[in-house]
Amino acid sequence: MLVIGAAVLLIASLCAPQAAASPDTARQHLLGVALAPGTAGLTPQLGVAYTLAYRDARAAGVPMYVNSGKRSRAEQASLWRQGIRDYGSAAEARRWVLPPDESTHVTGQAIDVGPRAGAAWLQANGVRWGLCRTFDNEWWHFELVAVPGTHCPRRVPDASRR
Numbered sequence: 001m002l003v004i005g006a007a008v009l010l011i012a013s014l015c016a017p018q019a020a021a022s023p024d025t026a027r028q029h030l031l032g033v034a035l036a037p038g039t040a041g042l043t044p045q046l047g048v049a050y051t052l053a054y055r056d057a058r059a060a061g062v063p064m065y066v067n068s069g070k071r072s073r074a075e076q077a078s079l080w081r082q083g084i085r086d087y088g089s090a091a092e093a094r095r096w097v098l099p100p101d102e103s104t105h106v107t108g109q110a111i112d113v114g115p116r117a118g119a120a121w122l123q124a125n126g127v128r129w130g131l132c133r134t135f136d137n138e139w140w141h142f143e144l145v146a147v148p149g150t151h152c153p154r155r156v157p158d159a160s161r162r
């Protein structure tokens, strides 16, 4: 697994310049590898890591998709305003959604994965590529926060506690 992880990091670093955000209508490629759907605008490292995980999940018969990956600042600002309305205060909203300056979705460093079975598989196997669930209250939210093949850092209760 460490070999795979090193390859991921190598490929990602080699290809960073050409992996800038683009519409998700056509598959992006890195060194001829078709990235998984939903990866447009993510950092190359996250896009490659998720693509490799997605391929293994699919091969194992596990459904998986990205519900929400890269978000624009405007999209995140809209979600933030809606969160304040839904949860009644900024303090409570922060447990579920962050303003644009703080969201890792805006920087292309986070993915929300579905369905539940796919997220469960990724929680159990994602560290092979460095992918980890980061919040106790969001079973769907993953980030590239571990050295591939090692172990995930301890989760925090929610986004407000980061």
Ligand SMILES: [Zn+2]
Binding pocket: 105, 110, 111, 112, 140, 141, 142
């Ligand atoms: Zn998320």
